[in-house]
Amino acid sequence: MTESDLPKADILVIDDTPENLNLLSTMLIDRGYKVRSVTKGSTGIRGAQVMPPDLILLDVNMPQMNGYEVCEQLKADDRTRDIPIIFISALEAVNDKVKAFQAGGVDYITKPFQIEEVLARIETHLTLRRLQNQLQSKNEQLQQEIRDRQHAEEKFATIFRQSPNPIAIVTIPEGQFIEVNSSFLSISGYSLDEVIGCTIAQLHLGRDIDAFMRRLQTRTAFHNLEFELLTRSQTRKNILLSVDHIDLNGTSYALLIANDITERKRLENEFISLVSHELRTPLTSMMGSLDLLGSGQLGNLTEQGQQVLNIGIKNAERLIRLINDILDLERIRSGKITMNLRSCNLADLMTQATEEMQSMANGSNIQLITEPLSLFLTVDPDRIVQTLTNLLSNAIKFSQPNNQVWMQARSTISSICISVCDQGRGIPAHQIQTIFERFQQVDASDARQKGGTGLGLAICRNIVEQHGGRIWVESIVNQGSTFHVELPLSDETI
Template sequence: MPEPTPKADILVIDDTPENLNLLSVLLIKHGYKVRSVTKGSTGIRGAQVMPPDLILLDVNMPQMSGYEVCHHLKADDRTREIPIIFISALEAVSDKVKAFQAGGVDYITKPFQIEEVLARIETHLTLRRLQSQLQLQNEQLQQEIRERKHAEEKFATIFQHSPNPIAIVTVSEGQLMEVNPSFLSISGYTRDQVIGNSITQLHLGHDSTTFLRRLQTTETFHNLEFELLTHSGSVKSILLSFDRIELNGTTYALLIANDITERKRLENEFISLVSHELRTPLTSMMGSLDLLSSGQLGGLTEQGQQVLSIGVKNAERLIRLINDILDLERIRSGKITMNRRSCNLADLMIQATEEMQAMADRSKIQLSTEPVSILLNADPDRIVQALTNLLSNAIKFSPAQTTVQMQACSSGHTPSVCISVCDQGRGIPSHQIQTIFERFQQVDTSDARQKGGTGLGLSICRNIIEQHGGRIWVESTVKQGSTFYIELPLNT
């Protein structure tokens, strides 16, 4: 059976062997480890080599008195913190004062009572342990302070020198608490004009109130397009990313922007090019291909028919891409007005299912729709467009002989309806969940041509749903399937 761990290591320095033996036996009996020496110089060396937890020190000793021993121990960094209790037959107050002045923590008069010695030892060991713990905690706190200060200095450097506009605002009121020079540069405001004012007070966007509401209800978002109204009245197109941070018990929003004004200008030029320079020759080309396939210009060999079929498919895909680009830009720019009217969600779900039934049959996919009769104030054509886009994606990326299910239910917490489209397809990797609704984003581009996708369908869906004051998101597990959700308000 292993010996129990000693309660503490005590060094006893006394020139009287009888005293040493008595103290050693009593202390060992009560669970302490004891080292005994009869000379002050020996005790000093022993304490320096292996510092004890506590020292019991006699005053009157030859060659070196207890006071001198104590002075030596307190002058050495290795032994300075060791508590020293004097044990002496000297009873004069001046002797006790001298002991405390030398650095002793206590003074016991001979002949001593063992209970008193044990009580004094335990008290000062406890005080020593507490002091050590406090010292350790203080060192840890100082280290944390140094690390935090270093992190703050690093953050401040990045914040101030970042080429991206950055702002820290309160989530509750959208009040600007701190901005970096890049933010001031793009907005045209001075620091004094910005700090302390809110996003709505400065009118930083066409609809600052809606943006503030999104800050308050969303934990995070990335690459949100936002039109920034500058101090001069000009408009800058920016991409905003947002994360919540906690500072001194208050929740703030960390906004990081990316200026895409020039990119938007080039996009608009591209849209104009697509609209005017590509659609006309493509329409003409499709007419020519249709004429060839009809046989009115003569027959084609089997190989010729295959080449013609490839040309038709690619032309159709290019037309779909052009139409999707134009459609998305018209929705995003507000050039397409949502013609809202009262409509029944059940009718829209049935219509979307019927439109996609032929595609599902070709792919040997079972469509299961559970329509729910709920009245919406919405543009029925656009809602059907969003639903057919989701059904089309689910069918494209599902294996044969599986089921694509569309359901709807009303929310018990808010006046809204939630529509879900669930498939048993390939799923979406977690790192793509955040970007799947961006333009030209596809989970796997290797078979995009074969599937006929343009990479714009989900982006169109998101814009349609957001134009209706709703939201769209996806939950997915790779190799098991995905479920897309649309939430639409019922009170607008």
């Protein structure tokens, strides 16, 4: 049966006069309605209870039980209460009509009736019934959504209060605290009254606050950002910070979740420092021995021996780079390396980085294109060149022969942005947020095949953030990546 074959509605007709029943039934069936006809009020009540119709046409004058009594019983039953009932009667007195409406009827048609009038009133009340049902359904759906929301809010509130992780909710872009949990108060050392209403900057919660606030104002979520928290007692804590966005009463806020890694960081730094220094001495001696063997002063090697020696030298050099990068990164992160800031021409820094990487580009058959921008800014030139050469090195390593790598810069009123663009394999979307973390590489085999340590981008990020700037990447898999370095311009420069 198709939708067009279905009856328009199910109508129950209750009338003790067979002629009226036949007339109404024929009329309604011809107009596409399903009709059930009964001559007794009690039979009509039972039929409506067993299979509730969409509408009831009810006569007033019937033996044993009149129409008013039938209507009252139907309205008293939850199964039939909402069915619209239209009275059809020869009684024309106002009192009779009032009594019908008081019993629960929705309309009153006097006999003899006009067929078109009956049809019009039936359609009207069926439409009203459908609209009421739709409204009721929407209300029930809305009530369920409200209950679900309340349940989610209660669950969130419970997790928020009881979480062992410090959690805070702040406004965007001001970074003003509107709610924090007890774990946040415990790690920061502040009281609730001291925190609520203040901004992150006003509480001086860390030395990287400016960089963090710029990142917060981008309104992008990020996870596991290492951050040095400064407590009320000026104690420094290392935390991993994640930021997501939540909607409260139609307003977007930032949800900050921290994980205290202070002890883990201390042990990690001690281990890295110990291992790095303990490895450097024997590696230096090993490199000296390998160089001595390669010089031929201890005798000539066979061709196979020379190949083995070259492999040893290559891997020793890779280990030394790894150790140097680890120590370099830790010194920068701990503030043991002071940035020697001075006024520099950006064009000179870009040219120097390009010249240092030109040999590598030539060896990989990569065209290196640089568009120097002559503009003075206050930076540590050696560290900025280190950053640019690192970005160029990555772009060259992950480009195919005959590809191009570009480096260009543009300025705004308050900042300078340097971009390094390649046509390489790109970075998957799920790795965009973590690519600047330590030992993070797109492919685990890169360390072996490309000779990388997985620390270069982490070093770049720390250098850039030490300058009060930020670094990020835009990438499309199999099309290439563009790394952006934004550095602030000093008032003197501006």
